[in-house]
Amino acid sequence: MRTPLSAALRRLVLGSAVALAAGALPGSAEAQLRDEYHQAPRDTVAQEVYDGWKQYNLNCARCHGEDVIGTTIAPHLLVSLKPNGPINTKESFVQVVCAGRPDKGMPSWCALGMDPPTIEKLYAYVKARSDAKMSAGRPARREG
Ligand code: HEC
Structure with missing residues (x-):
């Protein structure tokens, strides 16, 4: 059974995943970020x-x-x-x-x-x- 809290959490997680996907530029340095705190090596x-x-x-x-x-x-x-x-x-x-x-x-x-x-x-x-x-x-x- 889904509680209202977990539904809200799910919306939040899905919402930020969509925002991240929209913000990433394919093939750019930005797309190579593992996440916003851990950048992938450039060389x-x-x-x-x-x-x-x-x-x-x-x-x-x-x-x-x-x-x-x-x-x-x-x-x-x-x-x-x-x-x-x-x-x-x-x-x-x-x-x-x-x-x-x-x-x-x-x-x-x-x-x-x-x-x-x-x-x-x-x-x-x-x-x-x-x-x-x-x-x-x-x-x-x-x-x-
Ligand atoms: C405690 C500070 C310090 C550390 C640590 C240090 N250096 Fe230096 N290094 C200097 C200073 C000061 C000079 C300039 C000396 C002078 O006035 O001729 C210098 C000069 C040099 C030069 C000559 C540059 C030139 O244009 O003449 C090289 C090459 C160099 N260091 C490489 C290194 C390397 C590689 C390391 C690490 C293994 C290192 N240094 C660690 C302070 C340091």
Whole structure:
């Protein structure tokens, strides 16, 4: 037996489902939202880039900015890694991240125990962002 309350609830649920369907644009970023609080990743990336994204967020984002968008604390790495920027090779990136510039506030990551493969993953992520090959936010990991 249906009570008046459950009927009202049913109308409410059906009503919002219809409103959602009407609001969604097919094929658009909006249609890819899982729901309004949990957005789907915009990019699917190789394991190396995914690991780099994770390591960046653990170790670098607090100074260089979430999603590498820059801060007033540390250089804007998307600019540093441009072809005409000061860190325009993988070698120079690995070198400065390993050695750091402790007197200027950039930690020495090798001294802190970071290994070269991790620095190369960081490079893969920051370079992909600098080359505009991926957008801000959490990427999805390509399988296989
Ligand atoms: C405590 C803050 C801090 C953290 C954490 C930090 N950095 Fe830095 N980083 C700096 C500062 C400050 C500079 C600029 C030093 C200078 O004035 O030369 C810098 C410089 C750099 C540069 C050279 C940029 C250029 O244009 O010369 C690179 C590359 C870099 N950081 C990468 C990283 C990576 C990758 C991580 C994470 C593993 C990281 N940083 C974590 C503060 C930080």
